[in-house]
Amino acid sequence: MMRLILAQGMLGLNNGVFYAMLSLGLAVIFGMLNVINFAHGALYMLGAFVALLLYSYLGTWIGIDALHIGFWPALVISPIVVGLLGIVIERTMLRRLYSLDHIYGLLLTFGIALVLQGVFSNYFNISGTPYPAMPAALTGIVNLGFMMFPKYRLFVIVFSLIVCFLTWYVIERTRIGAYLRAGTENPELVKAFGINVPLMVTLTFGFGTALAGLAGVLAAPIYSVSPLMGADVIIIVFAVVVIGGMGSIMGAIVTGLALGLIEGITKVFYAPAANTVIFFLMVIVLLVRPAGLFGRQK
């Protein structure tokens, strides 16, 4: 029994790092832009698809059939592509909405999510395409003592935790982060100090979306690459964000990990509840602590 719990816990943690990375991106964006990015799930999907396209399709498109850009380059290229798209979205569309009610940002990004999802649904099977380029160094399994765990999944957990930690460190402990936090509190004042706040906002959105793209690449070898993969995960991530509250970067990370873990362990005890347990936890948190575990009550 204990082994089973630990094993499911590890798999849950594996999902948890994705929740953590995605809710981290949402929290970073929300902190700076006051926008909930509904397209976050779609950008995560896009990240996975860019990796798939780089390996399986790009060569054929440009006429060099032998060209397959593998996992490691994709891990760099894909977040850049997604981040650049994010920057374009912010510059051309989101920017016009800052003076309006926040719900318009949500509705706009919902529309973007539909467009992205619809385009990929046209060309790819919605039940998913496997990503064929798992790096050779990460295939196989490792013995964790209590279970045999795929090496790749272990890599994803460690790598994601490092990314989350670095993001936290940059925002909470460096000068750039200090500007960001100050910009969140009082953009006018920070502007008066001669800091280019609009540029900062754009880059923040780009960074947040790049995180989603990165999560997408990491997810590609584990889950099959599907146009719907983002829609499935974004609703869970929203619940994670409601539970954690978006006031704290560390809060978003910890909540994401913890909920992944809980979801995994629920599978051991009552499997049908596994896909709703996070939502029920959200209900409990709303009843007990409406502002969220790490949120500040207004």
Next chain:
Amino acid sequence: MNKILWIVLIVLVLTAPAFLYPVFAMQLMCFALFACAFNLLLGYTGLLSFGHAAFFGGAAYIAGHVIKVWGFPPLVGIVCGALVAAVLGYVIGALAIRRQGIYFAMITLALAQIVYFLGLQLPFTGGENGLQGIPRGNLLGIFDLNQSLTMYYFVAAIFLVGFLIIYRAIHSPFGEVLQAIRENEARALSLGYNVDRFKLMAFVLSAGIAGLAGATKAVVFQFASLTDLHWSTSGAVVLMTLLGGMGTVFGPIVGAVIVIALEYKLAGFGSWVQVIIGLIFIVCVLVFRRGVIGEMARLAKVKTA
């Protein structure tokens, strides 16, 4: 202006079977009523629910079960569906109003997802297949609802009654308070209104009428499906309201007609429908926030001024 629109609406509803395929016209009315119910919340109370499919689809399943398995007449099934949706609205609303703004939207979306999974997993819902073969039966033992024209006027009556309820709610003192909350929640609170209670009442009313629309849809098409519960349905109703003009009485009807007609025309193009719906969303938010009726009202005002 409203008087003219009322007359146009009633004439259109009464004569629609002459120029539209009745099932299509009934679908239009169900979604128009759904959008109007939603507009009560978004347009008049300023609450963006992203989980209204839970009420629409939930009521469809309840009505289907009551009619098909328990053997009650369709009217009873529809009323049961609407009542259950209102109760569900009370539960979801009471939780969601604990947070404001976009959190409200995220909470309603997440709670509706619970309802979606219930629809997928509960024993009586038929899982992936949905609830099929709901008999239309007859109304009060007199009118045979299998006749499509009889069914049409039955649906038309439900639509007009539902719409009238919403119309009255908007133009009552209750509706005035809702609009005060939308404009300035803190001020409404300081004037002594129990803001949370008004929000919850609006939510329950909206959920109940969304349920009425969903239950009616289940009888028209004789099935309830997971699509009715899916977040894309919640998104569609947001779009209908936005496109037609949120906070206008007749806007959601126009929006529903445009969106449903578009889905119908583009049915052969697969997921491009979704792309086009998404693009309309983007255009509406960026440059067309007043919606069709809102823009018309603005033009009319400019002309008379």
